[in-house]
Amino acid sequence: MRSLKMMLLLVWMTALSGCGYNTLQSTDEQINGSWSEVLNQYQRRADLVPNLVRTVQGYAKHEKDVLLQVTEARARVGSMQMTPELANDPAALARFQAEQGKLGSALSRLLVVAENYPQLKADAGFRDLQAQLEGTENRIAVARNRYIKAVQDYNLTVRSFPSNLTAMALGYKVKPNFSVENEKAISAAPTVDFGSSPAPAASAAY
Template sequence: MRHVKTLRKRLALAAVLLFAPVMLAGCGINTIPTKEENARAKWADVQSQYQRRADLIPNLVETVRGYAAQERTVLREVTEARASATQVQVDASTLTDPARFQQYQQAQDRLTGVLGRLMMIQERYPDLKSNQNFLALQSQLEGTENRIAVSRRDYNEAVRDYNTSLRTFPTIIWAKTIHGGSKPMQLFQASASAQSAPTVDFGGAQPGAPVPDGAAPGSAPPTSAAPPVGPAPSATPAPTQ
């Protein structure tokens, strides 16, 4: 009889050991690391697309320089913004560090802005606008910008899903215990310039006309300042009768 009881205990223990992983999985113990890895994979896609854009820029800048060398301010700003964006060091810890993540996003957003100015230059130079090399680079850049937008959206969705799992039941139990080292990840936010549509006016400039340093591409040339106007003379009171 004693042997039977011992056998039953061993069978019960074996059953617990056998089904424990299944029960724990059903309680969501693997949910947090699974979603965390998914978010990191989406982050890798974002970085890949940003790198693809950075690789296109040198050829684009040189092509524009060949037709619009006088646009040196914009060309310099694009080169500097690319250097700044590629010098920001990022790794897995960046995703949970608000300051470093913001630095990375700001550098990329700045590059996006000056690239927009560079592409506007084509409206002032018909020869550049019809250049086959420029058109090919323009098409590749537009495709890359679309991929960046999609990859950032997918990353944000994965991060929201992961961050939610850290705060909701039952996965919050594991977030406070076994996966206590898992931290919320940062989201991409819309840049300030994305809140309003850009306005471009090419009406005041002739195609091929140089743009002074510091002027935005497509802006009308500055007009000469009007002479200063002094204060209006005070009215002389009419003599009393």
């Protein structure tokens, strides 16, 4: 009797393996790991913002509008619940992507403004922060691409026969993914006109 149960268990496990169970497990774990790295790199960028704002503010105090945009964008990102569950909610993921895109755009604007201040550009602290930011943006791009690929592999398994039968039986569903083209549009750095109207008096500091 015991040997019969073991044989049935072996047959059942083999059937699951042949129907994509193991692939579902491995691709789901790849998503979890990739998402953690995405959050880690976005947090790394957010952590650089306060020091970057303070450094620029020391040389370009009257650029209050740009500094305020960066501070507010960083605050909105910081107020979001960056949890593993966020990646499974299409609306929440879209909001997360939009806010991260706006922060990236604000940071790009800040760096463009910095080009107008030779002393700021020569500051060793600023150069170090700029290098860290550039490196972080590269790591974000790599982490995002890995996450996008992991979700694509998982979703393909969920949709494909016969693994889709296993997915339905076990409750695995298609996951939302980043929209790369949309974020590129959001993150596009605008043209900075230094002859524009005066900046607002309000400012924010970290």
